[in-house]
Amino acid sequence: MPGIALATDRREQFVDVTEAVAAAVAELGVTDGAVLLHVPHTTAAVTINEGFDPDVAADVVDVLARLVPRDDGYAHLEGNSDSHVKSIMVGCSQLLGVAGGTPVLGRWQRIFFCEFDGPRQRQLLVLRV
Amino acid sequence: MPGIALATDRREQFVDVTEAVAAAVAELGVTDGAVLLHVPHTTAAVTINEGFDPDVAADVVDVLARLVPRDDGYAHLEGNSDSHVKSIMVGCSQLLGVAGGTPVLGRWQRIFFCEFDGPRQRQLLVLRV
Amino acid sequence: MPGIALATDRREQFVDVTEAVAAAVAELGVTDGAVLLHVPHTTAAVTINEGFDPDVAADVVDVLARLVPRDDGYAHLEGNSDSHVKSIMVGCSQLLGVAGGTPVLGRWQRIFFCEFDGPRQRQLLVLRV
Numbered sequence: 001m002p003g004i005a006l007a008t009d010r011r012e013q014f015v016d017v018t019e020a021v022a023a024a025v026a027e028l029g030v031t032d033g034a035v036l037l038h039v040p041h042t043t044a045a046v047t048i049n050e051g052f053d054p055d056v057a058a059d060v061v062d063v064l065a066r067l068v069p070r071d072d073g074y075a076h077l078e079g080n081s082d083s084h085v086k087s088i089m090v091g092c093s094q095l096l097g098v099a100g101g102t103p104v105l106g107r108w109q110r111i112f113f114c115e116f117d118g119p120r121q122r123q124l125l126v127l128r129v
Numbered sequence: 130m131p132g133i134a135l136a137t138d139r140r141e142q143f144v145d146v147t148e149a150v151a152a153a154v155a156e157l158g159v160t161d162g163a164v165l166l167h168v169p170h171t172t173a174a175v176t177i178n179e180g181f182d183p184d185v186a187a188d189v190v191d192v193l194a195r196l197v198p199r200d201d202g203y204a205h206l207e208g209n210s211d212s213h214v215k216s217i218m219v220g221c222s223q224l225l226g227v228a229g230g231t232p233v234l235g236r237w238q239r240i241f242f243c244e245f246d247g248p249r250q251r252q253l254l255v256l257r258v
Numbered sequence: 259m260p261g262i263a264l265a266t267d268r269r270e271q272f273v274d275v276t277e278a279v280a281a282a283v284a285e286l287g288v289t290d291g292a293v294l295l296h297v298p299h300t301t302a303a304v305t306i307n308e309g310f311d312p313d314v315a316a317d318v319v320d321v322l323a324r325l326v327p328r329d330d331g332y333a334h335l336e337g338n339s340d341s342h343v344k345s346i347m348v349g350c351s352q353l354l355g356v357a358g359g360t361p362v363l364g365r366w367q368r369i370f371f372c373e374f375d376g377p378r379q380r381q382l383l384v385l386r387v
Contacts, residue, residue, distance in 0.1 A: 001233070034294055034387040036163055036226050040235025042179040047346050050300040055333035056342050062333075063326055063343045068192055075184035075191075084185050085192045088176045088219055090346055092238070095224050095353050097294050097385045104259070104385065106298025109350070127226045127233065129163040129258055129387055130362070165292055165355050169364025171308040197321055204313035204320075213314050214321045217305050217348055221367075224353050256355045256362065258292040258387055 002028060003125040008118035012065060014047075014057035015113045017124060021096070022103055024126040031101045037094045038125040043083035043117035045090035046124060051110025064089070064116075083117035090114050095129070131157060132254040137247035141194060143176075143186035144242040146253060150225070151232055153255040160230045166223040167254040172212035172246035174219035175253060180239025193218070193245075212246035219243050224258070260286060261383040266376035270323060272305075272315035273371045275382060279354070280361055282384040289359045295352045296383040301341035301375035303348035304382060309368025322347070322374075341375035348372050353387070 004020045025035055037046050050056045064086050074081035096111070097104030103111070113124055133149045154164055166175050179185045193215050203210035225240070226233030232240070242253055262278045283293055295304050308314045322344050332339035354369070355362030361369070371382055 001228070032386075034385070036224055038226055038233060040233075040238060042177075042185075042235070042237050048300075048350050049342055049346050053334055053336075055335070056300075056339065059332045059334050059339040060343050060346055063330075063339075067196060067325060072192075074188045076182055076188050077184070078182075081185065081188040081192075084178055085189050088178050088189055091220060091349060092177050093224060095294055095351060095387070097296055097383070097387075099259070099385075104296060104298075104383065106300070108300050109298060125226070125233065127163070127228075128161075129224070129226075130357070165353055167355055167362060169362075169367060171306075171314075171364070171366050196325060201321070203317045205311055205317050206313070207311075210314065210317040210321075213307055214318050217307050217318055220349060221306050222353060254355070254362065256292070256357075257290075258353070258355075 001125050003123050006122050008115040008120055008122060011118050012061045013115040016051050016110050017113045018110045021111050025098055025103060028128060030098050032099055034095050034097050034129055036127040036129050037096055039092040040123055040125060043080055043087055044122060045087045045092055045114040046094045047090050047112050047114055048109050050108045052108055080117045086116045130254050132252050135251050137244040137249055137251060140247050141190045142244040145180050145239050146242045147239045150240050154227055154232060157257060159227050161228055163224050163226050163258055165256040165258050166225055168221040169252055169254060172209055172216055173251060174216045174221055174243040175223045176219050176241050176243055177238050179237045181237055209246045215245045259383050261381050264380050266373040266378055266380060269376050270319045271373040274309050274368050275371045276368045279369050283356055283361060286386060288356050290357055292353050292355050292387055294385040294387050295354055297350040298381055298383060301338055301345055302380060303345045303350055303372040304352045305348050305370050305372055306367050308366045310366055338375045344374045
């Protein structure tokens with residue numbers, strides 16, 4: 001499957017993958033339309049948001065950690081129920097428009113791989129639709 | 130509209146529809162690309178997450194119920210404002226990659242219809258894009 | 259980029275854009291398949307939910323404001339970290355099925371532009387996939 005391999009280095013972390021996604025789009029040869037970004041994991045996600053100030057991603061990680069505490073009497077015993085919930089709240093896929101061979105993004109938008117149970121080796125699939 | 134009919138039996142419940150979606154994809158004859166999974170309801174959702182341990186889905190249902198209580202002085206008087214909020218937080222659609230006639234899913238990923246105001250008769254549309 | 263321009267008039271607000279999206283789909287000439295609704299901003303979102311009773315959208319805005327308070331010791335100093343978090347939780351894009359030239363929506367479903375840091379001039383892109 002075409003995509004991006006990455007290694008995260010913290011338990012919870014947003015990794016800016018905008019340039020890697022743009023390269024994958026070029027490699028796929030998609031010039032106009034859209035590509036599907038799909039995270040094939042159940043404790044990670046993908047989103048698009050501001051990347052200029054890294055404090056934004058840090059705030060998002062903090063808010064999610066407050067909303068969904070790591071330990072909260074969960075039934076699932078692997079200690080990562082919070083990670084699954086965050087993955088569902090943020091979402092494991094993102095459809096990205098492509099125009100003129102380039103991802104369609106607003107001025108401040110960047111694409112983030114969202115790690116919620118790292119550090120790990122991860123993948124982000126980039127698929128033609 | 131092509132899709133899947135299902136009956137939920139609790140107010141809040143994740144129903145694993147992976148096999149039914151795979152059958153719908155085969156029936157549509159999509160071999161490579163993607164299909165759109167669309168929930169045509171406003172108090173339900175669709176997501177992709179872990180299906181091996183049913184405790185994961187149970188934990189997600191519990192966390193969402195804690196974050197968005199059923200009774201909380203809502204303006205909408207039908208008693209299901211929480212269901213609408215959860216539907217929006219999880220999302221009413223999911224684009225699913227297809228390769229070789231088979232849904233593109235990670236090793237632990239399963240597709241779930243998310244009921245937030247059951248029990249009811251429900252539909253999940255499976256559409257060509 | 260084809261799309262819809264709109265002006266919001268409150269900080270947090272759901273604006274029903276269903277008719278404008280239907281017009282944009284017709285203008286694009288998409289008859290069957292799907293269009294991508296993409297919000298090119300980082301403090302807004304797009305969703306599909308009930309539009310019959312305006313209290314539903316009001317409840318959603320209130321619940322999100324309670325879950326993600328406006329002031330909560332954030333690192334990002336522009337005073338809109340809450341807006342970024344809500345944008346990520348709701349999502350900045352939505353794939354919308356189209357059949358017979360018309361958006362595929364359930365009986366009670368309407369499309370909402372979600373403002374989380376207004377009032378502002380905003381755009382909702384409507385893209386072929």
